[in-house]
Amino acid sequence: MVAIGGVIVLFVTLVILGGFFLYKSLPSGNDDAAVPESAGTTADPRSEAVETGVLYIRVTGDSSDVVVRVPGGDVLADTTLKTDEYLSFEDSQPMDVTIQDPGEVEVYVHGERRDVSGEEAGYNFSVQP
Structure with missing residues (x-):
């Protein structure tokens, strides 16, 4: 018994x-819990080591609508980016870019930073290959 x-x-x-x-x-639903403490870190987009390609747009503020298209052709991106989200294009083709909130983003064209923070809403510019 x-x-x-x-x-x-x-x-x-x-x-x-x-x-x-x-x-x-x-x-646990917490993505940080799945990363071991010894894991490497990602590159800081503000550092000079970031590959910016032909066009690189990163939101540093709250959010911005961004449209990138081939002139008279296909839309490559039409999206709302939020803080720390980015778009990067390596294509060697002309592109027309529209940024709804220029003060919220940082823009690199051919690796060089372009200051668009003082531009008005709906700012447009072109990128040549």
Whole structure:
């Protein structure tokens, strides 16, 4: 009788421990928890080491609508970018760019920063290859 009680206690203990460790192994929903502390970091877009390509647009403020298209042709991007989101194009083709909130973004054309912060809403410019 005592042996059967011991087996039952052992079984219940193993089930509880198994459930606990299974729960701990599930993703927590926090993306930072899935990255080991020793993982490398990503490049800071404000540093000079960032590959900006032909056109690089990054939102530094809250958000901005950005439209990039081939003149008289295809729309390459028509999106609302939020803080720290960016668009980058490597294509060697002409592009027309419209930025709804120029004060919210930083723009690089052929690797050189273009200050558009003082421009009015809906600012347009062209990029040549």
